[in-house]
Amino acid sequence: MPGLNLGIDLGTSSVKIFAEGKGIILSEQTALSYDKLNDEIIAIGSAAAEMTDRNPDSIILQKPIQGGVVSDFSAMTEILSYFIKKICKNQIFRPNMVISAPCCVTSLEKKTVIESACSAGAGKVHIIDEPIVSALGAGLSIEHPHGVMVVDIGAGTTDIAVITMGTVAYSTSLKIAGDSMDEAICNFLKRDKDIIVGLPTARKIKHTLGCAVMRDEEIEMICSGKDYITGMPRPFNVNTSEVYKALAESVTQIFEGIMLVMEQTPPELYSDICTEGILLTGGGARLFGIDRYLSQKLGINVTLAADSENCAAKGAGYVLRNMKKLEDNGYSFRSKEKVYG
Ligand SMILES: Nc1ncnc2c1ncn2[C@@H]1O[C@H](COP(=O)(O)OP(=O)(O)OP(=O)(O)O)[C@@H](O)[C@H]1O
Ligand SMILES: [Mg+2]
Incomplete structure (x- = not known):
């Protein structure tokens, strides 16, 4: 052009x-x-x-x-x-x-x-x-005749699709993605620590401490929020185990969404996916360990694309x-x- x-x-x-x-x-x-x-x-x-x-x-x-x-x-x-x-x-x-x-x-x-x-x-x-x-942005070859599963974890949606010969054979979209993970962190802090934080603070916590599998080392950070009872500003500590707990349900829902698409995929495409593995794209796929978590739960190779949010x-x-x-x-x-x- x-x-x-x-x-x-x-x-x-x-x-x-x-x-x-x-x-x-x-x-x-x-x-x-x-x-x-x-x-x-x-x-x-x-x-x-x-x-x-x-x-x-x-x-x-x-x-x-x-x-x-x-x-x-x-x-x-x-x-x-x-x-x-x-x-x-x-x-x-x-x-x-x-x-x-x-x-x-x-x-x-x-x-x-x-x-x-x-x-x-x-x-x-x-x-x-x-x-x-x-x-294509993740480097998939266009002559690729086999079925491939792409899971894009964005901010608003997680899109799960099976691609074969240049077309989308099956797809589904979940409302569970980066934004709902931020909300899950806000809800956790309110429920467990009586702390109110805004979504930008929750996002910062997710980027720093968030994980889909337990990290080898516990990391802690100090943030500021508002006391739910008194309404006064209050600094608080939050660690990786707590954020892991806060995000566990979102991560499980993504796994269940993938399982549902797998179940609906015809046998030939299913076996292609088992051989080729699953490609993770989108910024939300950068959540620490989500590739490892999905790979363990599904028993399939899961690869995080390089520069996933720009794919x-x-x-x-x-x-x-x-x-x-x-x-x-x-x-x-x-x-x-x-x-x-
Ligand atoms: N290291 C990280 N850990 C966890 N989440 C991350 C990380 N880096 C970025 N994200 C999340 O990725 C999301 C943005 O990803 P992306 O740019 O792919 O979304 P989008 O394309 O705007 O949304 P959608 O595809 O849903 O329309 C945000 O929710 C952001 O918090
Ligand atoms: Mg996107």
């Missing part, structure tokens, strides 16, 4: 953009903040997300993607337009885009993504199933470069025209 070509992963927590010939050039929160007194936009992207919990009541933080699906069209368009202007600066040509979308989204939701991209300044737009781009954007970039070759190998993309019918 001539002109500037972009591979885009519209995620619940962040938008990642891959530019042909440059790699990942943008990774910012999918967020916008505005002043409800005059409807004026205050900040977009990571600058908006940083305002959470510290902003005055009149400033509202909007996250237009919920559970992997665009739920607020106009906020999404504002965010995309801002990012595209930031990247394209004074470019005359409209950029062509390959955008990854979770496979559970409906045609109507795909149209919303396309309209949002076009209103934001896109030229040609192609939509492709997220598990396929994630697998979908990198894969969309791969599609930009190899569209013809991929089509020849049975892969399909839905252009704007195809989605509109």
